[in-house]
Amino acid sequence: MDQSLIPTSEAVSRLVQELNKLPSIGPKSAQRLAYYLLRAPQEQVRLLAEAILSVQQETKLCSTCFNVTDADPCPICSGNQRDRTRVCIVEQPQDILALEHTHIYKGLYHVLHGAISPTEGVGIDNIRIKELLSRLQNSSISEVILATNPTLEGEQTAIYLSKLIVPLGIKVTRLAQGLPFGTELEYADDVTLTRAIEGRQEF
Ligand SMILES: [Zn+2]
Numbered sequence: 001m002d003q004s005l006i007p008t009s010e011a012v013s014r015l016v017q018e019l020n021k022l023p024s025i026g027p028k029s030a031q032r033l034a035y036y037l038l039r040a041p042q043e044q045v046r047l048l049a050e051a052i053l054s055v056q057q058e059t060k061l062c063s064t065c066f067n068v069t070d071a072d073p074c075p076i077c078s079g080n081q082r083d084r085t086r087v088c089i090v091e092q093p094q095d096i097l098a099l100e101h102t103h104i105y106k107g108l109y110h111v112l113h114g115a116i117s118p119t120e121g122v123g124i125d126n127i128r129i130k131e132l133l134s135r136l137q138n139s140s141i142s143e144v145i146l147a148t149n150p151t152l153e154g155e156q157t158a159i160y161l162s163k164l165i166v167p168l169g170i171k172v173t174r175l176a177q178g179l180p181f182g183t184e185l186e187y188a189d190d191v192t193l194t195r196a197i198e199g200r201q202e203f
Contacts, residue, residue, distance in 0.1 A: 012038065064135065066111040066128050068093045076109060083107040088145040089132065089161065091115050091154065095147065095185040102194045107145070110135065115153035116160055122153075124160065132161075136168055143171045145200055150179045162203040172203040 012034055019030035037045055061067070062074035065087075069075070076082060076096070086107030090096055096109050112127040136144070144165050148154035162172045176199030179188055188196070 061111075065109045066113060066131065067096055067109060081106065084140050085142045086145060087136075087141050087143075088147050090147050090185065091149055091157075092186065095149075098186050098188060098193060099147065099197070102190050102197065104194050104197050105145075107143075108141075112148070112157070115148055115151070115157040117153040117156075120153075127157075129161070129164075133164060136165065136170060141170060143173060145197075146172065146174045146203060147185065149184050150175075150181050151184070158203070166203070173200040174203045175200050 015034040015037065016027070016030045019025050019033050020027055022030075025033070037048075059068050059070060060072055062069045062072055062077055064073050064077045067074045067076065071078075083106045086105075087110050088099065088105060088107055089110050089112060090099070091112050091114060093111050096111065099105050099109075110128070110132050112129065112132070114122050114127040116122060116124060116127065135141075144161075146158040146161060148157045148161075158174055162174075165172050175196040179185070179192060179196050185193070
């Protein structure tokens with residue numbers, strides 16, 4: 001075994017520990033990544049470290065849709081090719097990437113940054129619901145598409161939002177249930193997601 005691979009280094013253990021805190025990275029994967037980085041070209045490691053730091057330092061939330069962006073308003077909110085009569089409500093910024101990837105939806109978005117979950121202590125004030133309601137008032141938006149995840153929390157959130165939005169005289173639709181219950185949007189394939197958008201139903 002290469003001397004550098006004997007796991008007796010404080011620095012290696014520290015890196016393994018930090019990587020292990022990331023989602024979907026178990027102890028074995030953390031170890032594999034740490035040893036990979038240990039042997040990787042210095043330039044590659046530097047670029048990775050810089051990218052990690054700048055993801056927080058150089059981004060902000062769009063003050064209209066709350067998507068992660070470098071510029072406020074974000075390119076979707078400021079884009080003149082977008083259909084400004086529709087807004088699609090998602091739980092997380094990465095859900096927008098999944099929906100944009102289908103190339104079928106041309107409207108606007110609103111990121112809640114979570115879903116209502118009494119068991120996890122996430123209430124209506126912990127996600128961007130207030131901001132959504134004030135955005136809908138006096139706007140040109142005529143349809144709200146609820147694209148929260150088909151999970152218990154996502155469903156609860158969709159039902160709660162529909163009760164608030166329908167009285168505003170705005171049409172409320174929900175993605176068709178081509179998506180299996182329990183699936184997170186970001187992991188859905190393009191075909192399933194396309195069908196779900198096309199088959200959206202009035203709530
Ligand atoms: Zn935006």
